[in-house]
Amino acid sequence: MKAVVEWNAEALLDARLDRGELTLTIAPDEIRAACAAVKAAGYNFFEDLTAVDWFPASPRFRLSYALLSHRLKERIRLSVPVEEPGPAVESITPVWPGANYFEREVFDLFGIRFEGHPNLRRILMPDDWQGYPLRKDYPVEGYR
């Protein structure tokens, strides 16, 4: 957290410690730089990326990055609010190439675009699929 504050305190919107997990909320257009700063601070391993749809709230989506430090044996979560319409954030694949599939999955299931991703295509659903299944306005069962 100290590293993020030193890097750019303005991009840090919120910090919360809940159930032993530290969550830092980062401004959407700063996520790549924030990841680079956190990585430099020792959180060397990208674990997970996913989104939550808070429809009909605004901002609608919230991305959640789980980052792990092998050395500190600690985990940190970066949370990024993303607005409708045309949700998009910077891709963090230049920082961690391993985020590639995870970003594709979020794109596939939530329709959030990642700018600068090398191959932003659907990954789990068929290429010609219409709609984004994990959005809350997408039905759980039945025909579309």
Add this chain to the structure above:
Amino acid sequence: MAGSAGTPILEAPVAEGASDQHMVLNMGPQHPSTHGVLRLVLEIDGEIVVRVYPEIGYLHTGIEKTCEAKFYQQVVPLTDRIDYLSPMANNLCYCLAVEKLLELEIPEKAQWIRVLLSELTRLNSHLVWLGTHAMDIGALTVFLYTFREREEIQRLFEAVSGQRMMTSYFRIGGLAMEPPLDYFDRIQAFIRTFPEKIDEYSNLLTGNPIFINRLKGVGLLSAEDAIALGVTGPPLRASGVDFDLRRDLPYSSYEKFQFAVPTSTVGDTWARYEVRLVEMRESVKMIQQALDGMPEGAIKADAPKIVLPDREKMKTQMEALIHHFKIVTEGFAVPAGEVYQAIESPRGQMGYYVVSDGTAKPYRVHMRNPSFATLQAIETMCKGRLLADVVAVIGSIDIVLGEIDR
């Protein structure tokens, strides 16, 4: 999932500047050595692999979406189906995540049984890996040996949960039921002979010149690449990164167990083979420790509004009957919040991200599965190598398509 009606087999372009000699080869999804329905689109120059392009999603069933429509306790059986070779690991990870949301304390005995069965699951999963990996390489015999022991483990699972594969034995707040009376004796009998069985597999493979030649120096992955690509578990440790969640971020009483974390600095498929073999021996030690030190006590947390009451109590006490009825029909509300819980599954780091909005159904459940991330490293490992090595590499990273596609 390219290749559905009307789309060409491969839209990914051949690498720029590639000679006309390059050819695109489709491997899978129906291929015996892709361990499920993995499809690899390979760009090859003669026998040399230039690019590997995995196409996944053939087993996608939308489990994460389904979870959002179920009560918290109804999600447990769904988690079995994700990584069907290590159901207990999935159960454990999900239960730990929800228990963290509820801030629920689990009795020590339940925690120890969870460790015991998680390690049995690891053996179970590694046995399938070893059998199929060796079979891919051409050593058919090993498969018959490992499945002989796997059968024993599945009988142990059946004895405790009633199911061989989809166990759903770990529940939110503890375990489903008490293990049978002679259960620990049966496990003891199994692990008494199991180390000899590992020697048996090792005798068949470790000195086998064909096996050595197919594995040594194949599928090299450096520690930097492994970390950058999100590789976890045995492949990460075989690349020289000494990190194991059981030891470094312990959960479910793992801090009370003594075990070594095998690593290797070579980073090839042979190193992964050796690391997993040692891991099996360490698991046996941990099972022994769990049996020796098994604490007494309850197997369910004292939380009547979350944990289903005993049958006996339900039939005799009004309170218990009401709680039972409420839990089954309305579920139980979980305080709002978000948690991420990671465990060391047989394949690597498995994480469950659970978001609650304060109701009885999870607002969002996301699974971070080790195979999904590890698959990204396949191109790094196969590039510039022979086509036949791809089979060895797939075997060595031990992927399960169920958890990749979910």
